[in-house]
Amino acid sequence: MTIHIKAYLASAALIALTAITPAHAEVTLSFLIDNNPDTVAAAEALVEAYQKQTPDVTIEIEQRAGGGEGDNIIKTRLATGEMSDVFLYNSGSLLQALKPQQTLVDLSDVPAQAKVDQGFKSVVSADGKVYGVPFGTAMGGGIFYNRAIYQELGLSVPKTWAEFMANNEKIKAAGKVAVAQTYRDTWTSQLFVLADYYNVQAAVPNFAEDYTNNKAKYATTPAAMKGFDHLKEVHDAGLFNEDFGAASYDDGLRMVATGEAAHYPMLTFAIGALKQNYPENLADVGFFAQPGDDATKNGLTVWMPPAIYIPAASEKIEEAKKFANFVASVEGCKIMTAINTVQGPPLIDGCPLPADVPPAVTDMLPYFKTAGLTAPALEFVSPIKGPALEQITVEVGSGIRGPAEAAVLYDDDVRKQAKQLGLSNW
Amino acid sequence: MVQPRPRSQKSPCPLWFFLPAAVIYGVFFLAPTATSFWYSLTRWDLTTAEFIGLENFRQFFSEPFLVQSLVNTLIYAVMTSGLKTVCGLLLAVLLTGNIFARGFLRTVVFFPVLVSTIGIGITFTVMMHPTKGIINVALGALGIAGPGWLTNPSLALFSVALVDLWKGVGLATLIFIAGLAAISTDYYEAARIDGATRFQQFRRITLPLVRPATITVVTLSLIGGLRSFDLIWAMTRGGPGFSSDVVASVIYKQYQAGFYGLSTAGNVILFALIVAIILPLSLWFNRREVAQ
Amino acid sequence: MRHIRPYVTGGIALLFAAVVFILPFMFILIQAVKSKSEASRLSFSLPQEWLFWQNLIAVFKARDYQLLLAYFNSTLITVASVSILVILSAMVGYIMQRRRTPWNAVAQIALFMGLMMPPAVVPTIGLLQDLGLFKTIHGMVLIQVAYNLSFSTLLYRSFISTIPRDLDEAALIDGAKPWQIFFRVILPLLKPVTVTNIVVQSIAIFNDFTNPLYYLPGKENVTVQLTLYNFQSMYTSQYNLLFMNILLVTIPPLIVFIFFNRQIVAGMTAGAVKG
Numbered sequence: 001m002t003i004h005i006k007a008y009l010a011s012a013a014l015i016a017l018t019a020i021t022p023a024h025a026e027v028t029l030s031f032l033i034d035n036n037p038d039t040v041a042a043a044e045a046l047v048e049a050y051q052k053q054t055p056d057v058t059i060e061i062e063q064r065a066g067g068g069e070g071d072n073i074i075k076t077r078l079a080t081g082e083m084s085d086v087f088l089y090n091s092g093s094l095l096q097a098l099k100p101q102q103t104l105v106d107l108s109d110v111p112a113q114a115k116v117d118q119g120f121k122s123v124v125s126a127d128g129k130v131y132g133v134p135f136g137t138a139m140g141g142g143i144f145y146n147r148a149i150y151q152e153l154g155l156s157v158p159k160t161w162a163e164f165m166a167n168n169e170k171i172k173a174a175g176k177v178a179v180a181q182t183y184r185d186t187w188t189s190q191l192f193v194l195a196d197y198y199n200v201q202a203a204v205p206n207f208a209e210d211y212t213n214n215k216a217k218y219a220t221t222p223a224a225m226k227g228f229d230h231l232k233e234v235h236d237a238g239l240f241n242e243d244f245g246a247a248s249y250d251d252g253l254r255m256v257a258t259g260e261a262a263h264y265p266m267l268t269f270a271i272g273a274l275k276q277n278y279p280e281n282l283a284d285v286g287f288f289a290q291p292g293d294d295a296t297k298n299g300l301t302v303w304m305p306p307a308i309y310i311p312a313a314s315e316k317i318e319e320a321k322k323f324a325n326f327v328a329s330v331e332g333c334k335i336m337t338a339i340n341t342v343q344g345p346p347l348i349d350g351c352p353l354p355a356d357v358p359p360a361v362t363d364m365l366p367y368f369k370t371a372g373l374t375a376p377a378l379e380f381v382s383p384i385k386g387p388a389l390e391q392i393t394v395e396v397g398s399g400i401r402g403p404a405e406a407a408v409l410y411d412d413d414v415r416k417q418a419k420q421l422g423l424s425n426w
Numbered sequence: 427m428v429q430p431r432p433r434s435q436k437s438p439c440p441l442w443f444f445l446p447a448a449v450i451y452g453v454f455f456l457a458p459t460a461t462s463f464w465y466s467l468t469r470w471d472l473t474t475a476e477f478i479g480l481e482n483f484r485q486f487f488s489e490p491f492l493v494q495s496l497v498n499t500l501i502y503a504v505m506t507s508g509l510k511t512v513c514g515l516l517l518a519v520l521l522t523g524n525i526f527a528r529g530f531l532r533t534v535v536f537f538p539v540l541v542s543t544i545g546i547g548i549t550f551t552v553m554m555h556p557t558k559g560i561i562n563v564a565l566g567a568l569g570i571a572g573p574g575w576l577t578n579p580s581l582a583l584f585s586v587a588l589v590d591l592w593k594g595v596g597l598a599t600l601i602f603i604a605g606l607a608a609i610s611t612d613y614y615e616a617a618r619i620d621g622a623t624r625f626q627q628f629r630r631i632t633l634p635l636v637r638p639a640t641i642t643v644v645t646l647s648l649i650g651g652l653r654s655f656d657l658i659w660a661m662t663r664g665g666p667g668f669s670s671d672v673v674a675s676v677i678y679k680q681y682q683a684g685f686y687g688l689s690t691a692g693n694v695i696l697f698a699l700i701v702a703i704i705l706p707l708s709l710w711f712n713r714r715e716v717a718q
Numbered sequence: 719m720r721h722i723r724p725y726v727t728g729g730i731a732l733l734f735a736a737v738v739f740i741l742p743f744m745f746i747l748i749q750a751v752k753s754k755s756e757a758s759r760l761s762f763s764l765p766q767e768w769l770f771w772q773n774l775i776a777v778f779k780a781r782d783y784q785l786l787l788a789y790f791n792s793t794l795i796t797v798a799s800v801s802i803l804v805i806l807s808a809m810v811g812y813i814m815q816r817r818r819t820p821w822n823a824v825a826q827i828a829l830f831m832g833l834m835m836p837p838a839v840v841p842t843i844g845l846l847q848d849l850g851l852f853k854t855i856h857g858m859v860l861i862q863v864a865y866n867l868s869f870s871t872l873l874y875r876s877f878i879s880t881i882p883r884d885l886d887e888a889a890l891i892d893g894a895k896p897w898q899i900f901f902r903v904i905l906p907l908l909k910p911v912t913v914t915n916i917v918v919q920s921i922a923i924f925n926d927f928t929n930p931l932y933y934l935p936g937k938e939n940v941t942v943q944l945t946l947y948n949f950q951s952m953y954t955s956q957y958n959l960l961f962m963n964i965l966l967v968t969i970p971p972l973i974v975f976i977f978f979n980r981q982i983v984a985g986m987t988a989g990a991v992k993g
Contacts, residue, residue: 035781062937063781065948072682073935079473080847097684183577183666243557245577245666250955277955387683388491395667400579412489420469420685439813440896444821447806447867454864455837456828458845462838470840526728533979534739540971540982542925544946545964549742552749552957558760560745592738600983653836656927660947677839681932686840693838700834 027319028058030084032077034066038272038340039088039306042136045339050326057319059086067187071097078103083311085320088135091123091304092380097421100131105310105317107131112328117347123304123380132307133328136336138344139268140300140364141195141377142289147359149176149262150286157288159295161230168239171262178239180261181397182252189393191265192234192290193227198299198375199292200224208381214418214425219407226292228403231396245398250277257281265290267303268343271360275341287360289367300367302374305347344368383421386413459697466691471684482691491668492676498583499672499699502658503651505584509591510647511640514598519632521599522606532603536596543593547660550589551576576662579669586661586670590654598643605639606632641711645704652700673699746968749961757958773962780949780959784937785966788945795855795930795941796923799862800916803870806863808912811874812904816886825871832868839932846933858934862923870915877911878904914981921971921982942967 033043040063047059062084064073071094077083078098089095098104107113108130113121116134124132143164150156150167153174158164168178182188200207203223210216218224234240241247241261253270255261257278264270268287275282289300308327310320326332333351342357345368367373379385392410395401401409418426466482468475486492521532538546553559554575562572575585613631622630655674658664664671664679671679673696680689749757750773752765778785814822842861843852851857881904889899905912927943934941940948949963975982 064937065951067951069682069935072684075684076852076935080852082853186663186665243555243577245574246555246557387679391491391665391667394665395579398577398579398666400667400669409490416485416685416688417683420471439817439900441813441817441819441821443809443813443896443900444825447810447871448825450806450860451828451832451864451867454842454845454861455832455867458838458841459831459835461841461845465841520727520731523727525731526725527732528728531728531731531735534735536983537743537972537975538739540921540925540975542927542943542946542964542967542971544927544943545746545967546742548946548950548960548964549746552760553742553745555760560760560762563761592742649834660927660950674836678931681840690838690840693836693840696836697838700836704834 026056026058027316028060029086029316029320029323030062031059031323032062032064032074032084032087034070034088035063036066037276038269042336042340043088045335046327046332049331049335050323053326054322057323059323074098078311078313081313083313085310085314085316086323087309087311088306089309091120091132091307092377093383093385094379095124095132095307095309096126096383100126100309101129103312104131105312105314105321107133107310107321107324110321110325110328112325112332112348115330115349116328117349119302119376120304120347123376124307132309133324134305134347135308135327136305136340137342137346138305138368139303140287140289140344140367140374141191141267141303142265142287142300143195144256144264144266144270144360145286145288146256146259146262146284147286148259148284149174157286158291159298160291160293162293164291165233165237168234168237168263172237172239176259177241177255177261178237178263179234179241180247180252180255180264181240181244182247182249183245183394183397184247184251185249186390186394188249188252188266189231189397190390191267192231192397193389193393194377194379195265195290195301196227196230196292197378198289198301199226199294199297200378201375202292202294202297202299208378211378212382212384212423214415217407217411218414219404219411225403225407228393228396228406231393232399232403235397235399240397249273253277257285259284268360268364271343271358272341274360275358282358282360285358285360287363299373299375300364301377302344303377304380384414384418384423386410386417388413462690462693462697465687466694468687470687470690475687478687482688483695485688486691486695491671494668495664495671495673495676496695496699498670499652499674499696502583502587502590502654502672503648503703505587506590506594506651506654507644507647509587510595510598511643513591513595514643515602515636515640517595517599518602518606519628522603532599535599538593539596541593543656544660546589546593547657550592551661554585577666579666582662582666582670583658586658589661590651590657593657594647594650598647601639601643602636605636609635645707645711648707649700649704652696652703743968746961746964749957750965751962752958754956754958757961758955760957769958773958774966777959777962777966784940785942785945785963787938788940788942791855791939792924792942795858795862796920798855798859799866799923800919802859802863803866803919804912804915807867807870807915808874808905808908809900810867810871811878812900814871815875815878816883829868829871832865833872837865843932853934853936853939855934855939858930858939861929861933862926865929866919866922870919873911873915874908877908881907910981913978914984917974917978917981921974924970 031043031047033039040061043061047061051057051059064070074087074089075098089098106129110133112133113130120134120138121130124130145157149171153170155167155170158167171178200223204216204221207216207221207224216224218228241255252264252266253274254277256264257274258281274285289298291298308324310317310324314320328348330348330350333346333348337346337351337354342353342361344361344364346353389410392401392406392413396403396406415426465475467477467479469478486496517535521528521535525531553561556562556572556574556577561575565572573581576582609632613635614627617627617631653674654672655678658670658672658675659678662670664675673692677689677692677696680692745762748762748765751768751770753767753769756765810825814825846852846857849857851860885903885907886899889903894902925943927947930939930941930944934944946963946967949960
């Protein structure tokens with residue numbers, strides 16, 4: 001009898017003990033990212049490091065498509081309450097389209113935000129609240145160039161558009177492709193227009209505000225039209241690769257890396273892909289900002305990286321916030337710069353750059369070191385970006401439509417977007 | 427004399443047999459089609475709908491690339507339908523004649539109908555690459571400079587239509603073969619005795635008597651052509667630019683952009699287009715049949 | 719001379735058909751077994767190394783065995799949709815053929831609409847969301863049933879007209895209930911057209927791209943066609959894997975075709991010639 005009672009008491013005590021011990025609840029967070037290989041690699045590294053640090057948290061990564069389809073997926077999942085606990089998405093106007101004040105958690109009080117670059121915070125805020133933390137470094141939009149060709153033909157980096165076109169003529173005369181275009185991936189056609197924004201805002205500082213308030217238009221602002229005009233100019237001068245209509249983003253990278261083409265207008269996130277696919281040619285690839293007409297005002301249009309957001313409907317907000325804090329910390333920044341090729345300066349104060357950055361990155365740094373030589377791209381300072389731009393620019397670049405008409409079309413497209421967003425003044 | 431059946435006895439087919447199908451069909455097909463008319467008149471973001479009258483339709487008929495998509499849809503539908511009818515009939519005549527390996531040929535012609543449209547789209551896109559694709563390489567070997575099938579804006583829609591023909595002609599051929607088989611050989615015998623040539627036999631006997639099949643092929647391929655999306659999306663995504671956009675791809679693009687009201691307006695326009703074309707066509711076919 | 723003509727025309731036709739209809743499939747096969755660098759040249763040359771198994775495994779492994787999940791989903795949707803479709807449409811076809819009711823005219827018009835009209839996608843998405851069926855397999859199954867009901871029902875209706883009424887009557891006199899008559903007497907007699915219907919609908923639903931694109935986004939719900947479409951953007955430089963994927967997607971309908979050739983032909987032409 002006594003033995004039974006003892007056993008009974010012992011097991012009861014054991015059970016009570018386990019009940020009292022704060023049960024370290026195993027938390028699983030879901031993390032939605034796009035399917036870009038760089039993103040995947042960085043996300044996996046961050047998750048691994050975080051899981052090591054906080055063993056009772058598991059993070060499951062889910063991939064989604066990018067581009068327009070990805071935008072759709074994000075919007076729908078937020079609308080239907082099916083969003084994962086943490087998700088990655090663009091900053092700037094695409095974020096505004098999600099109506100962050102209603103759908104996302106305010107992250108202003110996350111400790112790491114103190115060291116986050118102010119410029120970045122401005123593109124993930126709405127109504128004065130910060131909704132995201134940066135995922136990655138800033139990047140620039142401009143023109144990749146093949147340094148070997150430049151050296152061979154004795155060319156120097158152009159500071160004005162006229163110099164750029166002069167270089168192109170010499171390159172074409174030497175039998176190489178001057179400018180690579182890759183319209184199979186329609187989004188790549190937008191660069192000449194979008195990367196020109198530094199020059200637009202240098203000439204017309206109020207453009208973004210007026211544009212958002214329906215006062216300025218692409219079609220009626222000569223400085224803004226320049227992007228479209230340049231695209232037509234380069235097409236008409238016969239500077240494109242022969243198969244520009246069918247070439248893909250991959251082809252463009254290959255051409256500028258191997259010296260088949262001299263220039264490829266692109267965003268610097270391509271450095272990651274270049275490193276992965278053409279590592280031996282990485283030293284041959286340089287970068288410069290899209291030149292305007294004024295050699296003294298030659299600056300870089302900057303794209304802010306995507307950000308981590310937390311949906312308001314999540315059931316694991318506290319845990320998600322801790323992960324977001326990790327991503328925005330110096331440690332998280334270091335992990336990312338170690339995994340992904342650096343494409344620009346980090347946005348976390350105190351995060352060092354690795355010593356072996358490729359020439360394309362070092363080419364970018366001077367723009368950031370001097371004040372006033374960078375400007376965030378239009379999509380970050382204005383919530384409206386027409387979804388049909390990439391098709392319109394394909395038309396201009398293929399010679400189907402003239403720049404004036406294209407600008408009118410784009411303004412129309414922007415109007416649709418503004419109305420859909422419910423902006424006033426439209 | 428058989429007693430009249432008492433009313434209370436159950437019929438072998440109770441009315442409720444309609445019910446399950448009617449519920450599913452009504453809820454998932456008829457109801458959205460009905461509500462689409464309302465939503466096409468709004469600016470919609472799936473949660474709130476703001477009434478804007480005919481604004482969406484006005485856009486469809488004024489914005490150049492939306493108008494282009496309407497025109498393209500009509501061109502595409504007429505082209506594919508016409509080509510499928512003509513080629514289908516010719517192939518059917520060939521494949522009902524006395525030729526070697528007839529069964530094998532019929533199988534080969536029909537197989538593309540069963541294959542994934544996306545797979546076919548990708549395959550032909552690769553084959554139509556302007557410099558490396560095997561079509562242009564082969565043409566180059568013959569000394570002809572192959573055009574940019576999918577990169578030349580004036581050709582893109584036409585190229586997709588050709589692939590559509592490749593994929594769909596087998597079905598048209600099959601229907602025509604069935605139609606041809608129904609024509610009694612006596613007619614041909616009589617004609618041959620009268621000294622009619624093959625061509626005259628075709629014109630006077632085959633064509634009229636194969637009418638039911640012709641009507642079917644024309645109607646089915648027109649409807650399919652007007653609604654076509656998969657192939658165009660797989661091959662060009664409506665590009666280059668907007669040159670191969672059709673109403674179905676516009677519906678999808680506007681949906682992706684979040685312009686749900688505009689997208690639904692596209693649906694209504696497609697609906698109207700099909701009614702406007704198929705209904706008169708059916709009436710015309712029936713009237714001619716009566717006249718005959 | 720006359721004896722040779724069928725062979726000559728046949729020979730020319732064979733050559734033409736081979737080039738036009740068979741060549742693309744050969745291209746798919748060749749590309750699918752090449753190495754990555756060879757495949758990217760997009761030429762019609764024979765592969766230097768035969769990498770069939772390696773490419774096959776690589777494609778299946780891609781993105782965490784997404785293709786396996788896709789096959790599972792596609793098969794599940796196809797089987798479920800076709801099963802429900804067959805029973806429901808046979809029921810409607812039966813009653814439309816056998817019983818004179820004003821509902822028949824209503825049904826007729828409704829069904830013809832289903833054959834012609836494009837479904838209103840965005841309102842359907844809204845509806846599915848409200849019902850909690852958006853992005854679910856069962857939602858997709860119901861959609862497929864709804865969209866394919868017209869063709870299926872009309873197929874059954876025309877076939878049921880060939881079944882003599884006496885059988886119904888006899889069973890009724892024997893005291894059978896309506897649903898018993900339907901399942902025990904009528905449905906078994908419909909076997910030939912049911913086989914045809916199953917085959918035709920299965921191929922159509924398996925190959926369907928547009929509807930899963932709209933109604934079934936999301937990684938857990940990928941279908942075979944969606945995977946192929948996504949592969950296109952993912953593997954821009956790996957044409958060999960892309961074509962292996964195309965090959966894999968093409969195989970199931972090919973197998974079905976080999977076994978059910980007659981039924982497919984019968985199904986496709988059913989009712990077509992009668993107008």
